Amino acid sequence: MIADRAHTRFRGQTGLAARLALRLAPRLVAALAALWIALAVPVAALAQDEPDYASWEQAASRGEDVVEAGTASTPTLEALRADIVAWRDQFVAAQSINAPRIAALKDQIAALGPAPAEGDSEAADIAARRKDLNDQLAQLQAPGLRAVEAYSRADSLIKAVDDQTRVRQADRILRQSPSPMLPSSWMAAASEGLKVVTGIIGDVRDRTYGAAGQALIGRLPLIALYLAAALGLLIFGRRWIDSLPLRLGSRASEYARDAVAFAVSLGQIVIPTAGAYLLTRALDTTGLAGAWARPILMVLPVAALILFGGRWLSRRFFPLTGDPPICYPELQRQRGQFYGTALTAAYAVHHIAAQALLPLSGFRREGPAGSRIPLDVSEAAAGVWHLPIIVVGALLLFRLALVLRHRPELSGSDMPGYPGKVMAGLGAVARIIAIAAPLLALAGFVTLANATLWSTVLTIGLAMLVIVLQEFATDLWAVVKRDRNISRNALAPVLIGFALVIGALPVLALIWGASPADLREGWTQLRQGVSLGGVRLSPGAVLTFLIVFTLGYMVTRVVQGTVRTSILPRTRLDAGAKNAAVSGLGYVGIFLSALLAITSAGIDLSSLAIVAGALSVGIGFGLQNIVSNFVSGIILLVERPVAVGDWIQVGTAQGYVKRISVRSTQIQTFDRTDVIVPNSDLISKEVTNWTRGNQQGRIIVKVGVAYGSDTRKVTEILRRIAEDQPTVLINPPPTILFMGFGADSLDFEIRAILSDINQGVSVQSEIRHQIIEQFAAEGIEIPFAHREVRIVNAGDLSAPVPGRPKAPPAASAAAAAKPGQGQPAPVQPTGDEDQDPRISMATSSGLEGASGGSDGDGGGER
Structure with missing residues (x-):
């Protein structure tokens, strides 16, 4: 009954899973189809109108002149590149003009058969038809070929613009400014710093009086509201949100505790950043910030986001309580949390200086008017002002790198240790950059020092964020599975972690100087595909292959399950044949799925014939x-x-x-x-x-009896024992054989055929039990080997042995055995028996029951 209920419960769960799969399958297929269309469709829409080639000719000529001159500004080059990219997208779409009609014409030409070889001829009507179809094909292919030519020109022009932009970027980063150690640089820094302070004070003074001052009085209620909200979020809200993850995590279920704590902890970024934004709004609402102070004021919210985001990341990566992503010692985690937060604060200061005050940052992008103070800061002054920020940042980075240099194991015993190895490698590189950056800044390469130092800081932060998000993905999977101890090697967390790593690659490229235009260009090239061995692979082709193969694999599994549960049980095949049929069906289904997926993805296998021929040699030797x-x-x-x-x-x-x-x-x-x-x-x-074809098999049980036993009687007893076993076959009957005269016994064998050889050991054991019982009842002895010790010339033991001390009287008395009193006392070996010829030890392999009798006193010499 319990088994029936379990089976019913299992069927109910299986049915529920099947219903959920049926409900989710259409949505999953629709999502995959939408993604497939987004990747497989060309970059531009499937428009069939030809581009305006006259306008393109003018735009291309103008762009080539600008690139050749090499004097255009960076914004001009970016605008030119965007225009050329739009033209290139049109040409990509134009390459598919008349594609259905071209395919139909090619099929018609192929239907006419191969063209005749040179010097041969064919029927006049077929030749005329072939020529007509070829003329139509050439006319239809002309727009596409023209689009291909224009695309090549546009692509070359884009590459030229990118090359010129990269050269300028490299020159800007490698440019050497006056060393911050020069006294002239100090004087310039002090002079321009005084101008900035004077400008800010002047803004505040000029806006405090007059009309601006009157307007300030009217805005006081709004300013007070902003200030109250900002201070409430920065003081009380931050304290409340810092303790909230622990309180909510303790109330959540065990499997959801970590996920809830992580989600709530995001408020440690949002709430204080919102408070900093409201504080900035309050200061800006006063109207006291003018052209000198407002650029600094406007970058404060982003700097606050950097500060609180880095503080949150340091706490999540180096937690003082709970399970850390990487098991550093507690002291190392305390240091890592402190240095990580301090390094984030240094980067926030650098962000303010780079965006509002100073050039030479290596990161500043062109911004709108009013985003910087109205002062053209000299490179000498900028180098002096950047130097302390670089030195502090390098020192903190070096200390953080010391924490990361070890390779600890992860918190989960079943997790791979690659995060610890990655962070250790980043720590080793960071130590070198932390030493080199201040030296570069002192030598005047301030932009290069900023670029390498802060790019390394952001890279370490990105790696920490990916690892923390991978932990969160595992926690979410534990919520789905309702098991907090779920393995981090489960397929879903691993796939999510891999997707996070892939998604972090574009961010890493941006960190190290790539522009969004570079990323878009790389994505465009990737969508067009990469040629490998004559086969062009693109995301659309790869996704098509994966979708078709996955669907084919799912269908194969469904068919296998149907055959296994519905068809094969109604046949007379044995279990092995059923398993072979299901396995063979799986192999055929996977092969057909792979073949259909390759064909659907448009992969031409003929291009891989040469490569496959070369690989076959390697397969023959290396994979034999x-x-x-x-x-x-x-x-x-x-x-x-x-x-x-x-x-x-x-x-x-x-x-x-x-x-x-x-x-x-x-x-x-x-x-x-x-x-x-x-x-x-x-x-x-x-x-x-042992069991191929049937379950029958033979067993052999050997037994020996003492000499003098009735062999016919022994044979009958053994036959009766064998025939009484329920699994011993009567046809053929068991055989009892007298095998011979052994050294110690008369040897017999029981040979019997069992209906189930799997029970052979149990049957042999039971037969041996019954043999002992039957032989004991019939008085038949089973011999066994024994050992005897004989004392030769016992009376001479009392005489002294030359060269040996005389034995004490007690020993001599104990050595003399009284006649008729049983066995003599045992003699303890001294290791010198071979030196005394009067004592000898004999081992007999005789039979315990083969003597035929014993002395009346129990056998004194046995």
């Missing part, structure tokens, strides 16, 4: 064992000399066959251990199959 095992696995499934459930012996491995795969066979031994045997061994080596 794998190929041999694969072929052997196919032979096992077809010929079925071994099937699942058979009791076999291969070499020293003996047990039941549990699974036959393509490469190997799994055998479960009788001590419940699994032995993996390559399939080639089952084909090339000697294999004993």
